[in-house]
Amino acid sequence: MKYKLYSLLLIIAFTVVWCGWAMPAHAEKIRVVTTLTDLADFARAVGGDLVDVRSLATGVEDTHGVPMKPSFVPVMNKADLLILVGFDCEHAFLPALLEASKNPRIQVSKPGYVDCSKGIIPRDVPKSTDHSEGDVHPYGNPHYVLDPVLAKTAIANIYNALVAFAPEHKAEFTRNRDVYLAELNAKIAEWEKAVKPLKGTKFVSYHEHWPYFAARFGLNYFGTIEVKPGIDPSARYIQELATAMKAEHVAIVVREPQFPEKVPKRIAEQTGATMITLPIMPGGVPHTETYIKMMDYIIHTTVAAIQSRK
Numbered sequence: 001m002k003y004k005l006y007s008l009l010l011i012i013a014f015t016v017v018w019c020g021w022a023m024p025a026h027a028e029k030i031r032v033v034t035t036l037t038d039l040a041d042f043a044r045a046v047g048g049d050l051v052d053v054r055s056l057a058t059g060v061e062d063t064h065g066v067p068m069k070p071s072f073v074p075v076m077n078k079a080d081l082l083i084l085v086g087f088d089c090e091h092a093f094l095p096a097l098l099e100a101s102k103n104p105r106i107q108v109s110k111p112g113y114v115d116c117s118k119g120i121i122p123r124d125v126p127k128s129t130d131h132s133e134g135d136v137h138p139y140g141n142p143h144y145v146l147d148p149v150l151a152k153t154a155i156a157n158i159y160n161a162l163v164a165f166a167p168e169h170k171a172e173f174t175r176n177r178d179v180y181l182a183e184l185n186a187k188i189a190e191w192e193k194a195v196k197p198l199k200g201t202k203f204v205s206y207h208e209h210w211p212y213f214a215a216r217f218g219l220n221y222f223g224t225i226e227v228k229p230g231i232d233p234s235a236r237y238i239q240e241l242a243t244a245m246k247a248e249h250v251a252i253v254v255r256e257p258q259f260p261e262k263v264p265k266r267i268a269e270q271t272g273a274t275m276i277t278l279p280i281m282p283g284g285v286p287h288t289e290t291y292i293k294m295m296d297y298i299i300h301t302t303v304a305a306i307q308s309r310k
């Protein structure tokens with residue numbers, strides 16, 4: 001009797017698991033894959049209950065080098081939409097994944113290939129687009145989402161792609177987008193007020209993540225610890241940077257969590273600047289699961305660092 005009960009339970013368990021795989025609960029949902037977690041947050045905000053969103057990155061990775069996992073290929077294979085940053089931000093991992101996905105819907109120039117940089121004017125476009133020099137920003141700086149006003153362009157591109165894919169749900173997407181934009185606009189006003197003590201503050205960061213952020217909030221982006229995007233510094237370069245930072249009273253060293261702490265920490269100690277660790281996408285540090293929470297964290301951490309120096 002006991003065995004029979006166990007067998008029955010086992011059969012039920014297998015059936016549940018098997019059906020769960022064969023017929024996912026979200027089978028009818030639009031399957032969205034994003035490269036980074038900020039875009040996933042926007043897609044969830046606009047898509048609501050109609051989308052099943054997966055992000056390749058978890059938030060702690062280098063935006064230019066999300067380590068590939070075998071699980072990415074089946075997810076990409078089933079995707080209806082692939083949402084990406086663009087400006088070749090994902091050059092190191094996305095082209096190979098796209099090929100391996102064998103999914104014609106999301107290939108470059110297909111409607112399922114959603115490039116969120118459409119409509120963004122890139123900063124810092126280099127003269128050469130040659131990857132062999134190691135520059136990971138060949139078409140200009142791709143970190144525009146860290147400016148919450150430019151993030152709205154990414155949100156618009158995601159909205160347009162969802163409407164094009166499922167026009168019958170346009171009213172719901174529009175409602176969701178408007179609710180999210182209202183929340184974001186209120187937050188932008190709050191952030192602009194909060195950064196007032198930061199105006200003109202000079203800072204450096206490890207990687208060139210912050211030109212759009214600095215321009216939006218009136219900070220002075222003094223330079224980067226990397227020689228150029230993707231190229232680590234030599235000892236001599238670090239020394240020259242530290243000397244220049246001291247002379248110019250640079251107050252803050254930003255360390256992004258995907259880079260080791262050692263060099264930024266040493267530079268901060270040498271120059272008397274304050275080192276802070278800031279996420280560059282949601283999930284980069286604890287309590288930053290959404291884009292708005294992440295921007296809250298970035299603004300408040302930076303303001304607190306400046307105030308602690310006074």
Ligand SMILES: [Zn+2]
Pocket residue numbers: 064136137142143207208209229
């Ligand atoms: Zn970059």
